[in-house]
Amino acid sequence: MRRTLLVTGAAGLLGGFLQRRPPEGWTLRLTDVTVPPAAGAGRGPGEAPGTERRELDVTDPAATAAACEGVDAILHLGGVSNNVAATRDLLIPVNVGGTRNLLDAAAGAGVRRVLLAGSNHAVGFHPRPPAGLLPDDVECRPDSLYGVTKAAMEALGGFYADRYGIEVVLLRIGSCFERPTSPRMLSTWLSPADFCRLVEATLRAPVTGCRPVWGVSANTRRWWSAEGGDALGYHPRDDAEVFAPALAGADAAPDPRGETVGGSFPAAPAAGTPCTAEGPR
Numbered sequence: 001m002r003r004t005l006l007v008t009g010a011a012g013l014l015g016g017f018l019q020r021r022p023p024e025g026w027t028l029r030l031t032d033v034t035v036p037p038a039a040g041a042g043r044g045p046g047e048a049p050g051t052e053r054r055e056l057d058v059t060d061p062a063a064t065a066a067a068c069e070g071v072d073a074i075l076h077l078g079g080v081s082n083n084v085a086a087t088r089d090l091l092i093p094v095n096v097g098g099t100r101n102l103l104d105a106a107a108g109a110g111v112r113r114v115l116l117a118g119s120n121h122a123v124g125f126h127p128r129p130p131a132g133l134l135p136d137d138v139e140c141r142p143d144s145l146y147g148v149t150k151a152a153m154e155a156l157g158g159f160y161a162d163r164y165g166i167e168v169v170l171l172r173i174g175s176c177f178e179r180p181t182s183p184r185m186l187s188t189w190l191s192p193a194d195f196c197r198l199v200e201a202t203l204r205a206p207v208t209g210c211r212p213v214w215g216v217s218a219n220t221r222r223w224w225s226a227e228g229g230d231a232l233g234y235h236p237r238d239d240a241e242v243f244a245p246a247l248a249g250a251d252a253a254p255d256p257r258g259e260t261v262g263g264s265f266p267a268a269p270a271a272g273t274p275c276t277a278e279g280p281r
Contacts, residue, residue: 002027002050005203006071006111008058008102009078010036014117014176017192018075019051023200031056031067032078058098061105068105073113073203076102083146095149099156107164115169115202116157118212120188120224121147122172124262128223134261136172136212136228143262154212161210169202169232173215174224180240183249184263187221191238194218201234223261 003026007015010030019039022028027050030036035053056067058078068074079095080087099116106114124143126134140151157168174188176195190198194217202213211232214224218236229236 003072004029004070006067006074007031008056008067008074008076008098009117010053012077012081014077014173014195017176017195018199021193021196022051023196023203026073026203027051029054029067029071033057058101059093061101064098064101065105065108068102068109068111071109071111073115074102074106074111075115075117075199077117078102079117079149080146083144088145091145091149092152095146096152096156099153103156103160103164103166106166107160111166113167113169113203113207114157114160115171115199116153117215118154118170118172119147119150120172120174120214121262122150122154123147124260126261128259128261133225134214134223135225136214143260147262154210158210167207168210169207170210170212171198171202171215172212172224174217176215180243180247183247186240186244186247187219187223188263189217189219189238189240190215191217191236191240194236194238197236198229198234201229201232205232205234207232 005023005026006029007018008031009015011032011034015030015036016039029052031054035055056063058064076099078098080090103114121143122140123138124147125141126138140154142148142151154170157170160166161168174190175185176190178192180186180189195215198215213228213232216222216224217238217240219239220241
């Protein structure tokens with residue numbers, strides 16, 4: 001029997017990756033503030049049978065509750081994904097308020113498993129480890145207002161797990177793109193295929209309470225532990241190192257702004273000044 005996975009923010013990059021490689025045995029209910037398009041012309045390759053697309057603004061509690069009816073699990077990708085001035089005022093209402101609405105709706109509908117797409121920027125002010133790897137459950141040290149909203153998302157996930165018994169997995173996503181585009185991403189890259197493996201593993205694994213896990217590929221230069229992923233059955237296969245020869249400066253000394261896990265985000269301007277930080281990952 002097929003189960004239904006509600007995906008918010010499905011019109012974004014990660015939602016497109018998931019459409020191309022949907023989790024086995026799941027029907028996708030794809031939602032966004034505009035109706036998510038198919039991944040490619042017509043039905044996407046490998047698209048789950050019965051895929052549904054509908055409009056959803058997660059800041060609307062009633063609409064969010066309706067979208068959660070009849071689903072077996074939720075992948076929450078919806079949110080504002082950067083710090084730029086044009087979207088800065090939306091970060092808290094959408095990323096925090098929308099997540100609260102979604103978790104409220106999940107509790108009301110009896111949805112047991114919720115995957116929250118967080119970010120490495122929730123912990124971005126941690127220094128890069130001189131030796132060893134950062135554990136999956138390292139405490140939050142957000143590096144930006146965007147990171148603050150992702151830390152708040154994690155706190156909400158923990159509260160709803162404790163209060164309502166929802167099984168929450170916090171996906172601390174690194175840099176999920178088709179290929180790494182900077183030397184930093186040789187450490188933080190999450191390939192599209194590994195993102196889909198991560199989703200499938202965390203839908204399948206036994207989970208109690210609220211579990212953080214790094215969303216990162218099997219990169220030679222990774223900074224983050226693989227232990228949490230291993231425990232959940234997530235075994236990434238891709239390594240960003242194959243792209244290193246094409247990246248200028250890959251063997252150069254690191255940018256001094258990048259001594260923290262969040263890369264250039266900690267160097268972003270303070271509130272009230274123009275913000276030109278890099279993208280969300």
